[in-house]
Amino acid sequence: MTPLQARCSKDSNLLILPSPEKMDCLGLPDRVTCRESVGHRMDQQDELTALKDRNAELEARMNLVTALLHDSMSSLSWRIVYRYRQLADKWRWRRSYDRKDA
């Protein structure tokens, strides 16, 4: 769990954070500092809400891009490229294996 997640889950049970691997991609700064004073509680809440908003917006965009990429890879041209890449990998591996053998 990242420090941000730890902080948020401690404060509220409302946040649905993306999985840690998604969080790493977001590039969010881990700069949520713990201010214990009661006077700062409102500021903290605002800051937390703003972070959750930003978090959700980034997750929405990242999911969209992933889905678009995933979708484009199901096209015929992408399948051909993928198949050739697989073949290339296979023969590359075989050649190196043969050399090692020799």
Next chain:
Amino acid sequence: MTNELQKQKPPCLSIIVLNWNLGRMTQECLASIRTHTSGVEYEILVVDNGSNPEEKSIVRDACSLHGARLIELDQNLFFGEANNIGVEAARGQFILLVNNDVMVTPGYIGPLLRALETAHRAGAIGAELRYPDGRLQEAGGYVRPDGWTIRHGLTRPPAGILSGAGLHIVDYCSAACLLLRRDIFLEAGGFDPLFDPGYFEDVDLMLRLRAMGLYTYYCADASVIHKENATSKTIWNSRRRKTIINRNHRKFVERWGEFIAGRVFGSAEPPHYERIAWSAKRTMPDQVQNLFLKGPGLVGRNRTWSHIVQVAGALRDNAYVTFVADEACSRSRIYTIAKAWGQILGEFSVMRASDVNRQPDDTMVLLQSNRQDRTEITSGDGPLLSQVKEALNRMNSPASSPKTGS
């Protein structure tokens, strides 16, 4: 019946099921809902979209067997409008829209409700849809920059990061099984009549929610079985369906094109979408008189109804307006149409022509457009008739043409 319902404590959840000539399928759907919905107080509403008498009697029996409320419409108002009517009649805080070709599975409702209550700015929650043979049908949906949609997981196995357990923010989820808050649905204006008779209305609704700052989540922990297109296949052949889909795609791109094209590589924000301020139905003071405004056919985006809505807007302080049409109509539809024409409405009711019970002091006016595109009073009587005539004259003058919008 209505008084009895008002006395009862409202349930937390209202499940809305539409039916059109598929009584047996609706019966199975209701049975699965009754079997697998637990841990929450709920009611079931079935909206019958003008089925033939035999099918209607099957649905009536199914409703009485499963304790569901039945709303009977005389003609097919299609998916969006029938759902709007169902939601307005619902009493629950949450609404679950379920197609009658859906069979719910054990434990489906808990994760959906939990997600709607706890997820950050959740506007709608959709379940995982599977074909009866177990194949994945949809794990959330996304909108491509060209306006066509991607049903994630339909053509090839879904990406792990978008389909793992838990919640995922998506662009939309199919309304075959969709959970929303009732007040949010109504404030958003419900399903837009622009997309009648079907297709793209659910995607449009969820983008409107996004414009209101709310997200749609796909809940991988809730799964239902969806036969898909069970009703639409019986109404339209594939050619007709394609035509409708293409037409609605054009309308969809016209409304959202800039946002969906610019958000992937740019930073396009969704356009501002104003929430509809619903005025609650309440009893008007005695001095305010009833005005029945009747138009031909169904309430729609045509010149006659544009003028009827404008008359209602002009007389909103002097009269309690009731829109009278041949078939029932949701208040959401009237609000949406009024908003598109830039009209502000006060309190109003909607009534079927056959249900009107007129008192001697009430005014009834029948309006219709003529060949010169002018709306005229075909028949009418009552104390407010002269005011309606004045309002209509102002509208028919060349200076004031209706403000049209999408």
